[in-house]
Structures are given as C-alpha cells and as structure tokens.
Amino acid sequence: MAPIVGSVVLSTPDPAGLAAFYRALLGWVTVEGGDPTFVRLRSPERERPGISFQLEHGHLAPAWPAREGEQRMHAHLDLLVAPDALEAEVARAEALGAVREGHQPAEGVVVMRDPHGHLFCLFVPGA
Structure with missing residues (x-):
C-alpha cells in the first residue's frame, strides 16, 4: 500500500x-x-x-511574495470554499484573526495569513 x-x-x-x-x-x-x-x-x-x-x-513567518534573503514559504494550505461564499469566508477568517495579504495572485483566490504568519489560500473551484 x-x-x-x-x-x-x-x-x-x-x-x-x-x-x-x-x-x-x-x-x-x-x-x-x-x-x-x-x-x-x-x-x-x-x-x-x-x-x-x-x-x-x-518560528519565522515567510515573506510573501518571496523576497531574496528572507524566510521562504515551504508550504501553505489551500482551503476550498463555495463560489458565492469567498468574501464571506475571508471576512470570517479576518474576524478570527487572519490577515488578507496585499499581493493576490489570481481571481477566485485570496491569500491570507493565520495569526502566527502561516500563509493559506481561500479559493473557489476552478481557480
């Protein structure tokens, strides 16, 4: 197996x-x-x-986007949300202590940081 x-x-x-x-x-x-x-x-x-x-x-939080000489991201979580719920889930994550990143790579994906600086993405199917 x-x-x-x-x-x-x-x-x-x-x-x-x-x-x-x-x-x-x-x-x-x-x-x-x-x-x-x-x-x-x-x-x-x-x-x-x-x-x-x-x-x-x-623990050091990674730079986003990656910058030479700074801690690089090794992994992040991709969290799938319903297409009509993306902004509501972003707001809920922010209310829990997450922060929306300034640099966003694509439509339908929102890059965020958890309260300890780990990056995660909320995204809709097809993004």
Missing part, C-alpha cells in the same frame, strides 16, 4: 492558540492527547488527514 497523507504539520510558538484558530475556521475538532507541544485537529467526519501544530520557539 502506498503512503497516505496523515497530517500537515505547522510550526508555531503556541500550538494550542493556532489550533484554536483553525478549529474555528474549519469546524474541526481537537484530537485529545494531552501534549501541549503538539496539537492535532481532524474533521468531525473522519480521522485523517488532519492538521497538527508543533511547538517551535524560533
């Missing part, structure tokens, strides 16, 4: 805090484990894949 994606892991100085942001944004639940240095979320409907948050005291 080929490997399957179990979880995407984001480094953060505050795993519980960042997990709370994504729990509210996605409507996911926390997988109980009791380790404050590593928190995992999953969909209420399925165990995997999930999103995990790992303690990293020296």
